[in-house]
Amino acid sequence: MDGIFSLWSEPRPNHCPDLSRLELVLLALSVLEWRRWNGRALLFCDRRYARYFDRIGLMSLWDAVDEETIESANSLEINPASFWSIARLLAFAAAAIPFASIDCDLIVWRSLASEFKSGEIAFTHWESTAVSPWYPRPRDLSTPVTYRVDERRDWSLRAANVSLAYFGNGEVRDTYVSEALRFTVGNTAPPRPDLGVAPELLFAEQRLLPVVAAELGVAVKPFIEATYSPELEKFETHDPRFGKWEPPRVGDQSTGITHLWMYKRSLAPGSAALLSLEAELTARLRFDHPVAAEVLSRSGII
Numbered sequence: 001m002d003g004i005f006s007l008w009s010e011p012r013p014n015h016c017p018d019l020s021r022l023e024l025v026l027l028a029l030s031v032l033e034w035r036r037w038n039g040r041a042l043l044f045c046d047r048r049y050a051r052y053f054d055r056i057g058l059m060s061l062w063d064a065v066d067e068e069t070i071e072s073a074n075s076l077e078i079n080p081a082s083f084w085s086i087a088r089l090l091a092f093a094a095a096a097i098p099f100a101s102i103d104c105d106l107i108v109w110r111s112l113a114s115e116f117k118s119g120e121i122a123f124t125h126w127e128s129t130a131v132s133p134w135y136p137r138p139r140d141l142s143t144p145v146t147y148r149v150d151e152r153r154d155w156s157l158r159a160a161n162v163s164l165a166y167f168g169n170g171e172v173r174d175t176y177v178s179e180a181l182r183f184t185v186g187n188t189a190p191p192r193p194d195l196g197v198a199p200e201l202l203f204a205e206q207r208l209l210p211v212v213a214a215e216l217g218v219a220v221k222p223f224i225e226a227t228y229s230p231e232l233e234k235f236e237t238h239d240p241r242f243g244k245w246e247p248p249r250v251g252d253q254s255t256g257i258t259h260l261w262m263y264k265r266s267l268a269p270g271s272a273a274l275l276s277l278e279a280e281l282t283a284r285l286r287f288d289h290p291v292a293a294e295v296l297s298r299s300g301i302i
Contacts, residue, residue, distance in 0.1 A: 001039040002099045006091040009048040011084035017052040031061045044091035057295045069094045081191040082198040097170040103163040110256035121220040122166040126227040127159040134230035144186035159206040176212045180204040
């Protein structure tokens with residue numbers, strides 16, 4: 001199964017793609033563990049990121065690199081401060097069905113082959129869409145002047161956390177990407193640092209997908225049958241196969257999926273928690289992928 005990774009430098013401070021030590025170790029493990037267990041790894045990035053990875057010697061992480069698809073995001077009227085991850089929609093559109101998309105701070109430690117079903121859609125886990133600052137009523141969101149929220153759609157459906165997303169259906173992929181971009185391009189929604197993410201981004205990326213799939217009669221499922229509540233800041237239901245999922249856990253990760261997600265914000269620079277996590281991830285990289293670890297070591301990163 002092809003796994004795609006997407007990176008856009010425009011939302012970064014000063015549009016600079018420099019990544020922290022934690023980000024680079026996470027990324028290397030994410031790509032290499034995907035290749036180890038699930039198939040090819042493909043990178044969709046802009047030219048700034050391509051030059052950056054070439055400079056530090058990490059371009060060889062991927063089986064192939066596309067430098068043009070994400071570059072085209074710069075010609076669209078997209079607010080990168082609010083829609084910082086939306087360029088991956090362009091990668092979704094460009095990738096060949098079937099494929100999986102993996103966030104750069106998510107690591108899959110196991111094979112998912114038995115869970116990829118032709119014609120279906122899968123994602124990491126559910127998110128509650130009970131009315132909250134993160135998931136307000138769709139009609140209360142900022143929209144482009146040409147976009148109207150259809151109140152007849154089933155907005156009671158839970159949202160899909162797409163940090164890990166499998167697309168086995170081209171019709172769903174095309175309809176979802178088209179709708180999400182119509183909502184995003186020209187949308188002046190402000191960033192919400194108080195929430196950690198703009199509700200409009202969550203709508204475009206996570207709420208639309210199950211709605212579109214249901215309308216097309218296509219099955220959707222989570223890899224982890226659990227529901228996260230942004231308002232409660234915790235999972236309100238858990239997958240009985242795995243018990244209580246702890247996304248940032250590396251060792252003894254029962255789900256086989258580590259996701260640093262929002263937890264990165266709680267790791268203060270120089271804190272014991274950050275240093276411990278970096279040490280654990282670096283040890284895994286050195287043991288399981290010594291060639292990549294040596295590249296990062298020569299670059300002074302680890």
